[in-house]
Amino acid sequence: MKEERAVKGNPAHEKVRFGKEDMVDLSAMPSSDGIPFASRKLHRRSRTKRWGIRFAVLAASLFIGILAILQLVSLSGFGAQRLTDLAQTELRAFFGQDIDARIGDAKFSAHGFGTLALDLSDVEIAKANSKDVAVSAKTLSLRLNNWSILTGKPRIGSASLEDAHILVGAMPGQGDMSWVNGLLDANGLLDPDKVLQFVFDAANNASRMFASHRAPRVDISNVEFELPVGAPSRSIVVDSATFHRTPTGVSLSGVAKADGTKAYFGADITSNAHDGLADAFNLTFNTESQAHENKGVSLGTTAVALSGSRAPGNGPERLEATISGDGLSVDLGKRGRLEGKLDLYTVLSDGSGKLSIERLDTSIGRSNIHMSGAIVPGKGDNGAPGYNFDLTSSNSTLGPQDTNEPDMPVELKLSGQYIPDQSLISIGDIGIRNSSGTASGRAAVRLAEQGPPGIMLSLDVAGMSVSHVKQLWPWFAAEPARRWVNQNLFGGTVPSGSIRFEVPPGRLGNGQKLSGDEVSGKFEVSQTRFDIAGLLPPAREAIGTVSFAGDDVEITMESGKVFLENGKSVSASQGRLVIDNADQRPVIGTLDIKVAGDASAVAEFASLDPINAMDHTSILPQSLSGQVEGDVHARIPMHKGIDPELLTWDVSLAFKGLAINQKIEGHTISNADGTIRLDKTKAVIEAGAEINGVPAQLNLTEPFAKSAVQRERDIVLVLDEKTQRKISGSINDFIGGTVRFDVRQSAPGKQRFEADLTSNKLSLPVVGWSKGEGVPARLKFEVDSTASEAIRVADFELSGASFAIKGQLDVASGELKAARFSQFRLTRNDEVSVTIERSGKGYAIAVDGESLDARALVRQFVGKDKGGQSAGKSPPISVKAKVKKVAGFNDESLNGVVLSYSAANTITGLSLEASTNNGGAVNASNTPDGAGRRLRVTAQDAGALLRFVDVYGRMQGGTAALSMASSGNNFAGQLDIRNFWIVNEPKLGSIVSAAPSGGQRSLNEAVRGRIDTSRVQFERGFADLEKGPSYLRISNGVLRGPAVGTTFRGTVYDENNQIDLSGTFMPAYGLNRIFGELPLIGEILGNGNDRGLIGVTYKLAGDYNSPKLQINPLSAIAPGIFRNIFEFQ
Structure with missing residues (x-):
């Protein structure tokens, strides 16, 4: 085989010629081997007829073959230029006369029986005088009509194009897409009638081309169409396609790819038999579901059907388009995936000047929107030329997939304009109406060459239900606020509300959060349900607002009720939940709310998660009664996984008539009026209450858990005379007036009591001692309640200028069990100790010491005071005293006093032994005497004894004997005194x-x-x-x-x-x-x-x-x- 370079044309193109050395003996090929077959003997006449037919066919074939060979010899070999001219003629027939076609090589090949093809390789086609190659094909095969070859006038029967690249912008008449200008009206807008005419012209051209009997069939494979700048896609690759003439017109089918999406397309044109124009045509375009997503968007499967028809004669033309899509989805990131369907049916009629949208059905999630309307080119209200649209719907339903609300039937209206020069879609009138109310607004979308569009939305609602407003709230507007409303707001109405959203092109998705100037809104809500947070029950019958600015959300509640599981309720008001930076984790809301109601209900509310205010106390909410109102402040977690250390809370409550139906450290609290403040570290109580029935003023600080806060207990017990009588019927005999005890905790289980008794009257009736009002005095002691059986009153000290009592007491079941006073001084000269022990139902008292001023005791028994001795009921007592010196009146004293005394309301026993200063013996006794008692007193110095008891001070000496019988508190008897002086x-x-x-x-x-x-x-x-x-x-x-x-x-x-x-x-x-x-x-x-x-x-x-x-x-x-x-x- 010899190769020679072409003298003209592209040097890469070459001619191929075969020499004798390239010829082989066909008998040597495997196909020349004989193939046996079964034969049968035929009738002689039949065999003769059969051979006759074969001969005739062979002769005709030889004739035709000889003619074809002669024609081929004339076209090739000596007729190369003619092949080129033939190819040029056919290419101009397809692409127009104003082209330059360069062909690398042209040769004939056989395709099947009786079909010859002119194969052109390395074909380049460009506009005349242009360097831009419009079509570059590796192979272009023009299949010739055999009979046209025999007649010497070759004609194309079909064509095929393989492995080609077509630059659409370089095609004749395409250049810079200036052909589009022919479709514009005076305002530079697409004229519906011109568009309609353009589509029919394209159909007519296709119909004429195939009706002219030139290339009745065209096949292409692996052809890339590179589209002009500004086209929706940069290129389209046709895997395979076939154009062929049918008895009624033209048919097209094929497979193509664009941006990774595979599409099947087809077309049928019905040609007019007289003029070859298209009477009707149908175009279909179907895409497969995408194997990948483009920036999170999947188009699913799409079907486009375009049909046109021309009325008989020169009637108006009509173009119909149907677009349907299934499996459309958009990845919304953390908000999930938005999936939907589309069904669009439009009509373009000659002379209407508009695109009629007969049906626009959109299904997105649970929402189904059915609209119709029209798009009309023209000037809008602002004078700018654009495409005005007006869409309405009377039977749509809205149901966002991220809400649990039932689907909402609505009537919709959208009116606006698309302004191409400004890349702006302006929706000047948005109308929404349903059974609960209305919404109106406006919106605008400004398209960007690159990046997301700019969006403006202004939406106002009036009288609409909360459920419906939630479904109208666009997902892209303040998503954190929208998410909170969807999850926490239910029922009720929105008397008024608004959403404002405005961002420039390229703003969305740039990584910066939206500001309050870019997105904001506010909704007033009434009779709704607020879900607060955590396990806190929702607030019902609530009136309030929901507002947001950027990622900051504020929810307010003017009033509402919180219903608890036990059937009780808490009134809530002036509530405010603020969520700052709601789209930046951790998301923590700040809750402030006023609560009021029954104490047990409010305590249970404050004990629930996430406040948990009662976790650190031993008080059970159900043990509380009374009325409470106050403020709750808490940092509320808005999602799981937040560090508890970031969450704080404090509760401030005012209570009235509060009672705790359980012992608190052994005490009963009732009738409490005051305040309590709780936070994570402590509880602070300031209140007036009754502790074990005793009025008190409380100032307490109680630390929680491992808090470093110091415990403080400042308690003032207020015992007025009424309370004193309530505590003990005889306490008024000891203390007169109101006593205020300051109580502080000195150690765990120990409390320190202190009282200023200056303004109180004190008395010890049993010894006849008293302190008047205004005389300074203080009382202090420590109560130790750690023991299981008794309460120890330690460090007891009653002190004044001239008196002091120090010691300790043991109390059990509210009664004195024992007392030990190391110092018992009622006057300056007293120096004794006193011990008191419980004995049966009474007390045994022991007095021991150096000196005792007995004047008060004497006055008590001698008693010239009005009222004398009390006839009240008192417990039995027994007294044993041993005192070296007992001082009396008039500077007299008794020495070596030994006393034994017992009484139970009345004296039951008395024994006294003593001596006066001059040694005179004094003896006294009180012993049983029949049904009564007998009091006997003898004194060897009667004058000293009378001066001692301050009965008579002017007697000296004398021996006295007193004997009196008693009956109750009355005495009767004789006094006999001998040998004495009156001075x-x-x-x-x-x-x-x-x-x-x-x-x-x-x-x-x-x-x-x-x-x-x-x-x-x-x-x-x-x-x-x-x-x-x-x-x-x-x-x-x-x-x-x-x-x-x-x-x-x-x-x-x-x-x-x-x-x-x-x-x-x-x-x-x-x-x-x-x-x-x-x-x-x-x-x-x-x-x-x-x-x-x-x-x-x-x-x-x-x-x-x-x-x-x-x-x-x-x-x-x-x-x-x-x-x-x-x-x-």
Whole structure:
């Protein structure tokens, strides 16, 4: 085989010629081997006929072959130029006359029986005088019509193009796509009628081309069409396609790829038999589901059907297009995948000037939108030329896939304009209406050459249900706020609301969060349900707002109710949940809400996750009662996995009438009014309450868990007299007025009590001691409640300027069990210790020490005070005392006192042994006597004993014996005193020396001054006594002495501290007594036993401390019988 380069054309092109050395003997080929076959003997006539037919066919074939060979010889070999001219002619027939076609090589080849092809290799086609190659094909095969070859006029029967590249922009008439200008109107917009005409012209051209009998069939394979800049895709690769003429027109089918998407296309053109124009055509275009996504978008399968028809004659043309898509999906990242379907049916009619959208059905997730309308080119309201559209729907439903709300039927209206020069889609009127309300707004989309478009949306709603607003909220607008609303807001209505969204082209998806100027909104909600957070029950019947700006969300609640599982409810108001940077993890919301309701309900609300305010206390919410209101502040986790250390909370509550139906450290809390503040580290309580029934002021700080906060307990117990009586009926006998105890915790289980008792009156009735109001005094002690059986009152100290009691007490079941006072000083001179032990139902008291001031105790028993001894009921007591010195009144004291005393409301036992300062023995006893008791007192120095008890201070010496029988608190008996002196008694001097009113002489003058009252001796004194709780009465009283004597009777003091005594005073008692004892003279002249002949009668009356003395003036000289007449009664 010899190779020669072409003299002309592309040097790469070459001619191929075969020499003799390239010829082979065909008999040597394997196909020349004989193939046996079965034969049968034929009838001679049949064999003759058969051979005749074969001969005729062979002859015809030889003739035709000879002609073809002769024609081929004329075309090739010596006719190479003719082959080239033939190819040029056919290419211009396809691509137009104004082209340059360069062919590397042209030769004939056989295709099947009887078909010859002109094969052109390395074909390049360009516009005339252009360097840009429009078509570059490795192989272009033109199959010739055999009969045309025999006639010497070759004609193309079919063509095939393989492995080609077509630059559409370099094709004749394509260049810069200027052909599009022919489709524009005066405003530079696509004219619907011109577009319609252009499509029909293309169909007519195709119809004419194939109707001209030129290339009735064209096959192409592996042909790439490179599209002009600005086209939707850069290139389309046709894997295979076939154009062929049909009896009625033209048919097209093929497979192509664009941007990785494989598509099947086909077309049928019905040609007019007379003019070859297209009467009707149908174009189909179907894509397979994409094997990959382009930037998260998958188109799924798409079907496009374009059909056109021309009315008979020159009637108007009509173009219909149907576009359907299934499996459309968009990857929304963390928001999931948005999937949908599309079904579009449009009509373009000649002369209508618009594109009618007969059906636009879109299914996205659960939403189904059915719209119709039209697109009309023209100027909009703003004067800018564009494509005006108006779409409406009366039966659409909205149901975003990320909400649980039921699908919403709506009526829709969209009106706007697409302005190509501005790359702007402007929707000036958005109308939405459903059964609950309306929404209106406007929107705009500004397309960008690269990157995402700019979007503007303004949407306002009025009177629409919350459910419906949630479904209208676009997913791209404030996604964090939208997500919160979808998950936490249910039911109710939106009286008014709005969404504003505006971003420039390229802004979305650039990695920067949207600002509040770019996206914002606010919705007022009414009678809705707010799901707050965690396990907190939702707030129902709520009125509030939902607003957002950028990624910041704010939810407010004017009012609402929180219903708990136990049926109780908490009123909620002024709630505010703020979520800053809601799209940046961790997302933590700040909750502020006011709550009010029953204490148990509010406590249960505050105990739930994520607040958990009650976890750190031992108080059970159901144990609380009363009314509570206050504020809850908490940092709320908006998703799982947030570090608990980042979450804080504090609860501030005001309560009224709060009671805790469980013991708190052994105490009962009730009737509490005050506040409590709780956070993760502590609880702070400031309140007035009753602790175990005792009013108190509480200032407590209680640390939680491992908090470093120090525990503080500042408690003020307020015991007014009513409370004191409530605690103990006898406590008022000890403390008068309101007592305020400051209580602080000194150690775990120990509390320190302190009180200022200056303004209180204190008294110890059992010893007759008291402190008046205004006298400084303080009481302090520590209560240790750690023991299981008793409460220890330690470091007890009652102190004042002149008194102090120190020791400790043990209390169990509210009763004193024991007390030990190392110091028991009620006066400055006291130096004793006191021990008290529980004994049965009473107490055993032991007193031991050096000295004791007993004046208060004496006053208590001698008792001239009004009211005297209490007749109240008191527990049994027994007292044993051993004191070296017991001080009394008038500087007198008893030494070596040994006392044994017992009583139960009344004295049940008494034994006293002591001695006066001069050594006189004093003994006293109280012993049973029949049904009553007998009190006996003896004293060897009666004057000292009377001065000690402050009964009478002007007696010296004397031996006394007192014996009285008791009945209850009343005593009756006799007092007998012998050999004593009365010294400087002013009352006695007054009787003797004072002249009676209306009289001329005193008694001392009557006896010539022989009576000395400065020191009067008495041999004996005797009287019958009757003593009650507040009085002392005397009868048959007599004092006998050498110089004077007197008789007396009456009341020494009564409950009003009044004295009323009367009697007779007689001088020279010894002589007068002799006459009185004579039988006849004494009866006539005397006054009975112990009545002298000469004397005066007197009366001592008035206040006990300053009585008035009255003397009868006539009695001084009258005989006894007449004195008796004048004696004071």
